[in-house]
Amino acid sequence: MGWQTSTRVMKARARNHTIDIIVEMLDGWRRHLSGRNASLLAFFTFLSIFPLMLAATSILGLVLEDNDELRNRIIDSAADEIPVIGADLKSDPDSINGSLWVVVVGIAGALWSSTKAFVGLQGALDDTWEVPVDDRHGMPEQRGRAIVGLLILGTAQVGSITITAIVNAANLPGISQLLVALGTVVVNIVVIASMYRFLTSASPSFGDVWPGAIMAGIIFSVLHYFGPRLVETITKNASDTYGTFAIVLGLITWLGFVAIGTLMAAELNAAIVRRRNAGPYPTMGPEFDLPIRA
Numbered sequence: 132m133g134w135q136t137s138t139r140v141m142k143a144r145a146r147n148h149t150i151d152i153i154v155e156m157l158d159g160w161r162r163h164l165s166g167r168n169a170s171l172l173a174f175f176t177f178l179s180i181f182p183l184m185l186a187a188t189s190i191l192g193l194v195l196e197d198n199d200e201l202r203n204r205i206i207d208s209a210a211d212e213i214p215v216i217g218a219d220l221k222s223d224p225d226s227i228n229g230s231l232w233v234v235v236v237g238i239a240g241a242l243w244s245s246t247k248a249f250v251g252l253q254g255a256l257d258d259t260w261e262v263p264v265d266d267r268h269g270m271p272e273q274r275g276r277a278i279v280g281l282l283i284l285g286t287a288q289v290g291s292i293t294i295t296a297i298v299n300a301a302n303l304p305g306i307s308q309l310l311v312a313l314g315t316v317v318v319n320i321v322v323i324a325s326m327y328r329f330l331t332s333a334s335p336s337f338g339d340v341w342p343g344a345i346m347a348g349i350i351f352s353v354l355h356y357f358g359p360r361l362v363e364t365i366t367k368n369a370s371d372t373y374g375t376f377a378i379v380l381g382l383i384t385w386l387g388f389v390a391i392g393t394l395m396a397a398e399l400n401a402a403i404v405r406r407r408n409a410g411p412y413p414t415m416g417p418e419f420d421l422p423i424r425a
Contacts, residue, residue, distance in 0.1 A: 133158075148406075155402035156395070159259065165398060168255035169390040175251040176386050177379075179244065246277035252393075253277070253330045259397045260333035267332040280330055287322040312352070320348030327397060339404055343396035350392035358385045 134140060135158040144151035160166065250273050257267050268276065324344035328337055
């Protein structure tokens with residue numbers, strides 16, 4: 132018998148709804164192998180960073196050719212989300228050259244490569260919602276939904292810039308940073324809720340995913356603030372020879388924390404839905420020997 136089905140834990144779950152949800156969330160993390168999925172998601176995200184920035188830079192260079200200021204602000208904002216190496220990913224959109232077909236093929240290849248992280252997230256969320264393998268989306272729809280994820284992420288960057296511009300225009304220096312931080316948290320919550328809603332073969336409603344989205348949005352905002360400090364701590368004593376490896380290690384560590392927070396919050400959503408559908412536990416009698424899930 133696992134700890135989650137022990138008599139003491141079952142009694143605590145029957146008495147307190149919050150404890151019931153927390154235990155169900157942790158048990159879901161164990162059963163769905165979400166720790167493994169978080170590691171894979173962090174790795175796929177690391178591999179997607181460079182082609183994603185290449186694709187974003189190329190597309191913005193074509194679409195916003197006559198608006199250098201907005202184009203550069205979007206690119207800089209996106210690069211600033213990545214600790215330490217973000218500055219190195221900022222490139223000059225004016226450097227794009229060659230024939231139209233070369234640019235199109237290059238952008239298509241970069242977009243295909245950058246969707247790997249979103250495909251990995253779909254698999255992890257399908258595990259969380261316990262979607263049977265045969266009922267999961269095939270490769271074409273997975274990639275299509277990954278493109279939707281990219282569009283959501285791009286829209287969020289524009290939203291963050293808009294919030295910052297509005298706050299700065301209001302000329303409220305005393306609380307401007309607080310307002311920007313709160314606006315960023317709200318944008319993160321909306322983006323993550325959209326990811327939870329659309330990047331899975333299950334059919335959760337927005338009402339089903341808001342609790343985890345709020346949790347993940349706050350976690351991501353905190354990690355974004357401490358990310359540079361984390362990477363700097365890992366790399367500050369690295370020699371010149373191993374400095375690059377230390378940066379990679381620090382970045383993957385940060386991405387690992389982001390992935391863990393994202394999937395743990397997804398487990399929270401699934402746990403709430405499972406317990407809502409199963410109903411409350413009995414408070415006495417031999418029914419405590421029943422399994423956790425109805």
